[in-house]
Amino acid sequence: xxxxxxxxxxxxxxxxxxxxxxxxxxxxxxxxxxxxxxxxxxxxxxxxxxxxxxxxxxxxxxxxxxxxxxxxxxxxxxxxxxxxxxxxxxxxxxxxxxxxxxxxxxxxxxxxxxxxxxxxxxxxxxxxxxxxxxxxxxxxxxxxxxxxxxxxxxxxxxxxxxxxxxxxxxxxxxxxxxxxxxxxxxxxxxxxxxxxxxxxxxxxxxxxxxxxxxxxxxxxxxxxxxxxxxxxxxxxxxxxxxxxxxxxxxxxxxxxxxxxxxx
Numbered sequence: 001x002x003x004x005x006x007x008x009x010x011x012x013x014x015x016x017x018x019x020x021x022x023x024x025x026x027x028x029x030x031x032x033x034x035x036x037x038x039x040x041x042x043x044x045x046x047x048x049x050x051x052x053x054x055x056x057x058x059x060x061x062x063x064x065x066x067x068x069x070x071x072x073x074x075x076x077x078x079x080x081x082x083x084x085x086x087x088x089x090x091x092x093x094x095x096x097x098x099x100x101x102x103x104x105x106x107x108x109x110x111x112x113x114x115x116x117x118x119x120x121x122x123x124x125x126x127x128x129x130x131x132x133x134x135x136x137x138x139x140x141x142x143x144x145x146x147x148x149x150x151x152x153x154x155x156x157x158x159x160x161x162x163x164x165x166x167x168x169x170x171x172x173x174x175x176x177x178x179x180x181x182x183x184x185x186x187x188x189x190x191x192x193x194x195x196x197x198x199x200x201x202x203x204x205x206x207x208x209x210x211x212x213x214x215x216x217x218x219x220x221x222x223x224x225x226x227x228x229x230x231x232x233x234x235x236x237x238x239x240x241x242x243x244x245x246x247x248x249x250x251x252x253x254x255x256x257x258x259x260x261x262x263x
Contacts (some may be wrong), residue, residue, distance in 0.1 A: 007080050008159065011042040015076050016154040018042070021070045031066035039072070043080035060089060067100040068107020070149045075099045077157020115145045115217050181237065195226035 008069025017038040018066045025034035040061055061216035067075065076095065081094050201212040212214075233246050259262025 005046055006048050007043045007084050008013060011046050012154045012158055014042040015039050016073050016151040019073050019076060019150060022072055030064050033062050033065045036065045037061045037143040040079065043083060047084045067104040068145055070111055071103045071107035071153060073150050074153035075103060078156040078161060081158050081161045115142060127216055191226055191230050195230060197225040197229050199262055
């Protein structure tokens with residue numbers, strides 16, 4: 001058993017690497033608790049004097065835990081710093097529990113609603129042109145951010161301690177709001193670029209031929225039909241329709257519209 005020492009940079013790196021398996025033992029009783037403990041073990045080994053003390057520290061970190069897997073390393077760093085300073089058990093548990101929700105919200109807003117759609121949009125735009133760089137660029141863009149957040153977060157959390165939690169928690173509304181705005185902008189651009197929904201319906205008023213798409217829908221707003229169809233799908237998802245079902249409906253609409261020559 002190692003003596004009571006400070007957590008090293010090597011320990012922090014090992015913690016960040018282990019956090020890649022945070023959800024390997026995910027379950028509905030304690031969620032990510034098993035992976036959380038596995039990730040924290042290098043720090044606990046470093047600061048524990050005896051095996052009994054290590055066992056006690058490990059046991060109290062098997063409580064329920066669930067947050068965004070990428071951002072979890074910042075919490076790991078903060079808790080490692082608190083364990084190193086031998087702070088009260090109740091304080092460690094309280095900080096650990098208090099950080100799950102806010103950091104989960106930050107992670108969802110930054111990663112799933114911002115970084116993922118932006119990197120996917122760039123990759124898809126190249127892939128649809130037959131460029132093999134599309135999927136490669138997507139993986140590079142997304143995982144560069146992923147690695148920076150995961151490995152940088154553990155050092156940030158450890159160096160800043162509880163101050164990092166206070167700063168991020170205080171600004172969580174601002175961070176989430178900015179990320180959502182960026183995500184919505186990206187989603188709008190993707191709809192306009194990749195949702196192809198046009199009608200070929202024409203009708204006559206006397207001697208005048210009117211193209212419904214060009215002279216009505218496009219005159220009101222370019223890409224109006226893709227926008228409206230996307231909103232309809234979103235509302236259906238909110239009402240409980242599964243994405244697979246909506247894909248089937250979309251395919252059916254395309255087949256029927258193409259057969260009758262209206263799409």
